[in-house]
Amino acid sequence: MQQIPGGVSVPKTPELLRDFEQFKQLLKRRAGLDLDQYKFEQTYRRIYTMMERAGYQKFTDYFNHLAADEGRLRAFIDRLAINVSELFRNPEQFEILRTQVLPDLLKRSLHLKLWSAGSSYGAEAYSMAILLHELAPNRSHQILGTDIDQEVLERARRGVFAESDMRNVPAEYKQKYFRAFQENGRTLYEADPALKRYLKFERQNLLSDPYPQGFDLIACRNVVIYFSDEAKERIFREFYNALKPGGYLFLGNTERIFNYAQIGFENPSAFFYQKPQQEVQRWRSAS
Numbered sequence: 348m349q350q351i352p353g354g355v356s357v358p359k360t361p362e363l364l365r366d367f368e369q370f371k372q373l374l375k376r377r378a379g380l381d382l383d384q385y386k387f388e389q390t391y392r393r394i395y396t397m398m399e400r401a402g403y404q405k406f407t408d409y410f411n412h413l414a415a416d417e418g419r420l421r422a423f424i425d426r427l428a429i430n431v432s433e434l435f436r437n438p439e440q441f442e443i444l445r446t447q448v449l450p451d452l453l454k455r456s457l458h459l460k461l462w463s464a465g466s467s468y469g470a471e472a473y474s475m476a477i478l479l480h481e482l483a484p485n486r487s488h489q490i491l492g493t494d495i496d497q498e499v500l501e502r503a504r505r506g507v508f509a510e511s512d513m514r515n516v517p518a519e520y521k522q523k524y525f526r527a528f529q530e531n532g533r534t535l536y537e538a539d540p541a542l543k544r545y546l547k548f549e550r551q552n553l554l555s556d557p558y559p560q561g562f563d564l565i566a567c568r569n570v571v572i573y574f575s576d577e578a579k580e581r582i583f584r585e586f587y588n589a590l591k592p593g594g595y596l597f598l599g600n601t602e603r604i605f606n607y608a609q610i611g612f613e614n615p616s617a618f619f620y621q622k623p624q625q626e627v628q629r630w631r632s633a634s
């Protein structure tokens with residue numbers, strides 16, 4: 348047994364390490380995912396734990412189990428890419444945010460308070476900052492980004508993004524809100540201070556910490572997919588309480604709240620759940 352930073356110990360015999368090398372090669376060939384680009388200790392520990400939970404003792408046997416079902420293989424890859432994000436991820440969702448949700452909120456309030464829960468390195472929070480700055484510039488909006496992972500929060504505070512984060516950023520915004528520079532032969536993009544002044548990043552564990560309150564909008568996208576149904580339900584109820592009346596919860600494009608009405612939400616459009624407010628004139632999506 349070897350103690351790995353993070354407190355969890357998993358076996359690491361020469362046989363297992365050899366088997367893991369083979370697993371990596373098989374995965375690369377089958378799914379194009381190169382695990383050598385991931386931190387070894389973390390990846391090894393994570394995959395070992397997933398393998399053990401699925402009831403296997405050899406990585407290559409576990410690979411065969413994954414490869415037998417495309418959906419299973421996808422789910423495995425998604426779980427590994429746990430901090431994955433990008434600016435304007437699922438642009439069609441941001442379009443609804445830009446054209447319907449934020450204008451609706453801005454009708455009622457001059458200054459908006461938004462929360463990107465499970466923000467990773469901040470791409471979602473910076474995307475929301477751009478839209479808010481476009482729609483209602485130079486107001487004292489507040490955007491809070493929270494994550495369980497301190498390392499990504501440090502990156503979020505820097506506001507520096509790789510080329511791969513930028514592929515959905517409209518050319519106009521890329522030019523207006525980012526400064527391109529070179530670092531170690533790579534082109535990176537630093538967000539403009541005009542965006543940074545809206546943003547604050549703090550550590551918060553959605554499963555155990557108190558929830559900040561009083562938000563017009565909470566984005567929690569591609570985070571709860573890793574949680575049990577009980578945990579998800581608790582989190583959605585906490586979000587409901589943390590929203591102002593008329594506020595919105597914004598989920599990822601594969602996520603749904605089936606019992607939203609029981610919690611108290613309305614569902615004016617795919618991905619968006621709204622806490623009702625009697626006097627609010629609600630919009631409905633055309634679809």
Ligand SMILES: C[S@@+](CC[C@H](N)C(=O)[O-])C[C@H]1O[C@@H](n2cnc3c(N)ncnc32)[C@H](O)[C@@H]1O
Pocket residue numbers: 428429430431432433436464465466467468470471493494495496499551552553554567568569570599
């Ligand atoms: C796939 S990223 C999603 C980033 C962004 N929301 C997006 O959709 O692009 C999921 C993030 O959730 C964070 N996370 C996982 N468990 C969490 C927890 N219990 N509390 C807070 N954040 C958590 C991870 O650290 C990771 O950065």
